[in-house]
Amino acid sequence: MATTATRPWDPADHLETDEDIVAYLEAAFEDGDPALIAAALGDVARARGMTKVATDSGLGRESLYKALSPNGNPEFATVLKVMQALGLRLHASAE
Helix, strand or coil, rough: CCCCCCCCCCHHHHCCCCHHHHHHHHHHHCCCHHHHHHHHHHHHHHCCCCCHHHHHHHHCHHHHHHHHHCCCCCCCHHHHHHHHHCCCCCCCCCC
């Protein structure tokens, strides 16, 4: 019987364009789960380079990894700094 080798799927490996990133984050925001949103921001930050995002946001790299993990609970100020460092804006719209 043949065995199948598998490896973990990492969304950061597939976030190559700005359009990919925007679609990924929009889906996370539509879901509305704060942990999912934080993890999605973490995936995007890893795709762009966590060290660069940390430097651009003025936050520590290790604390950013922790805050943007699935178990993290980032402050709203952290989310805004990361969004700005990624060149993204958070905006509201009516349904």
